[in-house]
Amino acid sequence: MGDILALVEHRRGEIRDATFEVMTCGRKLADQTGSRLTAVLLGSDTDAMVTSLKRHAHRILVVDDPAFKDFNNEFYRAALADIVAREQPLMTLVGHTAYGIEVASALGAELDVPFTTDCISVEMADDRPVAVRQVYDGKLNERVSFREAPSYLVSLRAGATAAEEGDADGEVVALETPPLPDPAHLKFLDYIEAVTGDVDITKADIVVSVGRGIKEEKNIPLVEEFAGAIGGVLACSRPVADAEWLPKDRLVGSSGKTIKPKLYIAIGISGSFQHLTGMKNSDTIIAINKDPEAPIFNEADYGIVDDLFKVLPALKNSIAEMKQ
Numbered sequence: 573m574g575d576i577l578a579l580v581e582h583r584r585g586e587i588r589d590a591t592f593e594v595m596t597c598g599r600k601l602a603d604q605t606g607s608r609l610t611a612v613l614l615g616s617d618t619d620a621m622v623t624s625l626k627r628h629a630h631r632i633l634v635v636d637d638p639a640f641k642d643f644n645n646e647f648y649r650a651a652l653a654d655i656v657a658r659e660q661p662l663m664t665l666v667g668h669t670a671y672g673i674e675v676a677s678a679l680g681a682e683l684d685v686p687f688t689t690d691c692i693s694v695e696m697a698d699d700r701p702v703a704v705r706q707v708y709d710g711k712l713n714e715r716v717s718f719r720e721a722p723s724y725l726v727s728l729r730a731g732a733t734a735a736e737e738g739d740a741d742g743e744v745v746a747l748e749t750p751p752l753p754d755p756a757h758l759k760f761l762d763y764i765e766a767v768t769g770d771v772d773i774t775k776a777d778i779v780v781s782v783g784r785g786i787k788e789e790k791n792i793p794l795v796e797e798f799a800g801a802i803g804g805v806l807a808c809s810r811p812v813a814d815a816e817w818l819p820k821d822r823l824v825g826s827s828g829k830t831i832k833p834k835l836y837i838a839i840g841i842s843g844s845f846q847h848l849t850g851m852k853n854s855d856t857i858i859a860i861n862k863d864p865e866a867p868i869f870n871e872a873d874y875g876i877v878d879d880l881f882k883v884l885p886a887l888k889n890s891i892a893e894m895k896q
């Protein structure tokens with residue numbers, strides 16, 4: 573069987589977390605199929621990145637060229653198509669990220685290979701890959717089999733797999749830059765950082781996050797006072813940011829910030845995968861929700877199943893007593 577290829581995603585010379593998750597899945601597939609996990613690194617000044625990849629892959633194909641300094645879908649697609657055609661991998665894995673989705677859909681169309689998106693895992697069943705995806709807002713998992721093909725393409729949801737340490741000692745193979753589109757239609761111009769307000773939630777040790785369960789904007793101060801009482805900063809889920817009850821820079825999740833505080837308290841938040849992606853690596857997670865079946869409790873270390881409008885005043889009083 574062919575190797576498992578994994579596309580390395582990087583930004584400003586740093587490998588993105590999603591890549592190590594993709595490689596963890598790739599190593600498991602390689603073990604199951606008796607093949608190798610081959611990382612594909614398209615970058616510029618790649619030495620440091622290669623060093624951090626070595627443990628994670630059995631082989632690292634490196635194209636080091638200024639054309640790959642920043643993500644450019646035209647160049648990535650052309651280089652990957654060339655590498656996939658030559659390597660004939662069993663499967664190519666990419667992160668289901670903004671970059672990954674863009675390049676993989678173009679690649680799938682160009683190579684005419686079956687492409688399954690936003691998978692939470694991939695495994696082998698009777699020598700054929702089976703991908704697992706979530707449907708109905710994460711309530712059900714579906715198993716997707718592929719039409720028979722020489723090669724397959726899968727994008728893996730960021731945050732769905734924990735990145736594990738590898739113990740490989742990847743062989744590094746330098747490749748010539750494949751022919752790139754000329755003239756190119758896309759040009760990388762600049763990174764534009766999201767505006768950060770007066771509070772940077774990525775730097776806080778304690779984050780108190782509020783969701784739709786708070787019901788109305790006028791109730792936000794209840795959570796804000798609680799956050800202040802325990803020395804935390806206030807963050808939120810998407811409905812709260814969309815309603816502009818809190819600014820967008822407080823949003824936690826796939827379309828907001830990814831944070832890893834010492835303590836994350838989720839109040840009136842159900843725990844959608846888009847939200848969990850942004851906070852599941854917090855050291856300790858406490859959830860307050862009146863629904864015992866809320867998915868947030870699957871991630872929480874401690875949970876309070878009750879009405880937040882009862883719980884928060886009680887907690888605030890206890891803290892005030894403790895401080896006396």
Ligand SMILES: Cc1cc2nc3c(=O)[nH]c(=O)nc-3n(C[C@H](O)[C@H](O)[C@H](O)COP(=O)(O)OP(=O)(O)OC[C@H]3O[C@@H](n4cnc5c(N)ncnc54)[C@H](O)[C@@H]3O)c2cc1C
Nearest residue numbers: 783784785809810825826827840841842846847862863880
């Ligand atoms: C492309 C895309 C990107 C997205 N990105 C993000 C993102 O970055 N971050 C994000 O958060 N979401 C994101 N979402 C939205 C996400 O799918 C969910 O809709 C959202 O996370 C739900 O927010 P919530 O948990 O606050 O609300 P809900 O899912 O409505 O949950 C509210 C919770 O409050 C509880 N509750 C209600 N009343 C009380 C009470 N009195 N006491 C205690 N508990 C109570 C309920 O039991 C419920 O569990 C994205 C969606 C899409 C499609």
